[in-house]
Amino acid sequence: MDERQALVAFGALSQETRLRLLRSLVVAGPDGIAAGSLAEQVGVSPSNVSFHLKELERAGLVTARRDARSIVYSAEYDALSGLIRFLMEDCCSGRPEICAPALATPCCQPGEGRRQ
Amino acid sequence: MDERQALVAFGALSQETRLRLLRSLVVAGPDGIAAGSLAEQVGVSPSNVSFHLKELERAGLVTARRDARSIVYSAEYDALSGLIRFLMEDCCSGRPEICAPALATPCCQPGEGRRQ
DNA sequence: TCAATATTTCAAGGATTATTGAAACGTGGA
DNA sequence: TCCACGTTTCAATAATCCTTGAAATATTGA
Numbered sequence: 550m551d552e553r554q555a556l557v558a559f560g561a562l563s564q565e566t567r568l569r570l571l572r573s574l575v576v577a578g579p580d581g582i583a584a585g586s587l588a589e590q591v592g593v594s595p596s597n598v599s600f601h602l603k604e605l606e607r608a609g610l611v612t613a614r615r616d617a618r619s620i621v622y623s624a625e626y627d628a629l630s631g632l633i634r635f636l637m638e639d640c641c642s643g644r645p646e647i648c649a650p651a652l653a654t655p656c657c658q659p660g661e662g663r664r665q
Numbered sequence: 666m667d668e669r670q671a672l673v674a675f676g677a678l679s680q681e682t683r684l685r686l687l688r689s690l691v692v693a694g695p696d697g698i699a700a701g702s703l704a705e706q707v708g709v710s711p712s713n714v715s716f717h718l719k720e721l722e723r724a725g726l727v728t729a730r731r732d733a734r735s736i737v738y739s740a741e742y743d744a745l746s747g748l749i750r751f752l753m754e755d756c757c758s759g760r761p762e763i764c765a766p767a768l769a770t771p772c773c774q775p776g777e778g779r780r781q
Numbered sequence: 782t783c784a785a786t787a788t789t790t791c792a793a794g795g796a797t798t799a800t801t802g803a804a805a806c807g808t809g810g811a
Numbered sequence: 812t813c814c815a816c817g818t819t820t821c822a823a824t825a826a827t828c829c830t831t832g833a834a835a836t837a838t839t840g841a
Binding site for chain 1 (some may be wrong): 676758764765767
């Protein structure tokens with residue numbers, strides 16, 4: 550993940566609808582969700598959801614595949630972990646004390662989910 | 666770090682000048698850097714650097730204090746680690762396998778700096 | 782107090798991004 | 812083949828963001 554990719558990725562995550570879309574896709578797992586279902590879940594119009602999905606795709610955070618009439622999107626886990634890594638490396642450059650609290654996050658121990 | 670804060674923070678990081686500013690401030694450490702020096706370092710006009718620093722401040726990623734004629738900015742380490750944490754919790758909700766590769770990042774082991 | 786320094790604020794302009802609805806496209810079933 | 816479905820594309824508009832330079836503010840030292 551180079552700086553340019555990170556910039557685009559941050560831009561993609563800075564919009565409410567897109568953040569919700571990505572969250573749904575992460576929770577859905579590798580099987581993904583069809584564009585239409587996503588539109589219902591986040592409550593926006595089909596053309597608007599298409600616009601934002603394209604933006605997430607441009608950022609490399611999701612991928613699309615056709616399944617019959619539907620187009621199924623799924624989260625790109627590698628890109629997400631790459632972005633976390635970019636942020637950690639940027640922040641920690643010379644300052645490991647920044648990452649330490651984040652690394653204490655319990656979400657990634659096996660069996661743990663999102664904090665309430 | 667709630668969703669609204671995260672959205673603003675991602676927006677702040679999605680701009681090249683601001684990302685450079687933040688990087689300089691992180692490397693500089695808690696002592697911070699004066700606005701004018703930052704303007705020189707990143708190569709933008711004083712008024713433009715002021716605009717972007719205000720944006721970073723609005724996002725909670727930096728703080729400002731006056732020191733004589735200068736205004737000295739410094740990175741808000743807590744906000745940065747909070748953002749990393751938000752990303753990890755969001756990504757890992759139900760999917761710890763996303764974070765695992767990011768957590769293998771060597772940057773945060775004591776004594777390590779940014780990866781080359 | 783005056784001038785110089787460091788920075789911010791403001792207004793104007795241009796550039797990018799978001800939303801909307803209509804039209805177009807590809808797919809599968811009758 | 813034809814129609815319905817799911818989705819994308821397009822054009823137009825609205826909204827937001829970025830840049831620029833000039834003027835304003837606060838501070839320091841002569």
